[in-house]
Amino acid sequence: MEIKEGKNRFYVTDAAGHEIGEVTYSAVRxxxxxIDHTVVDPQYRGRQIAQQLIKAVVDKAVGDHKQIIPACSYAKAQFARVKDYQQIEFKG
Known part of the structure; x- marks a missing residue:
C-alpha cells in the first residue's frame, strides 16, 4: 500500500485502486x-494505516515548517502517544 497525496489530504488505496483510508487537514493559519479527520475501512484496521497517514501529515508540516492542531480524536491520541509529534503541536 502506498500513501498518496491529494488536495488537503493523504490517502491509501488497495490493489484494485479502491480508497481504504484517508486523513484530511486544513490550513488554519x-x-x-x-488534522480534521482520519478514517480507515474497518476490514483494513490493525495494519497501522491510520498511523502512517498521520505521519504523512506530520512529515509535510515539518518539511513546510508548520505546526499542527490534532483536531480529530485519532490525531489527538497519536499526538499524546508520540513524543516527537508534540514538538510540532500548536499550543496557541
Missing amino acids: DSVLS
Whole structure:
C-alpha cells in the first residue's frame, strides 16, 4: 500500500485502486495545519494505516515548517502517544 497525496489530504488505496483510508487537514493559519479527520475501512484496521497517514501529515508540516492542531480524536491520541509529534503541536 502506498500513501498518496491529494488536495488537503493523504490517502491509501488497495490493489484494485479502491480508497481504504484517508486523513484530511486544513490550513488554519499560514503556519498551522489542523488534522480534521482520519478514517480507515474497518476490514483494513490493525495494519497501522491510520498511523502512517498521520505521519504523512506530520512529515509535510515539518518539511513546510508548520505546526499542527490534532483536531480529530485519532490525531489527538497519536499526538499524546508520540513524543516527537508534540514538538510540532500548536499550543496557541
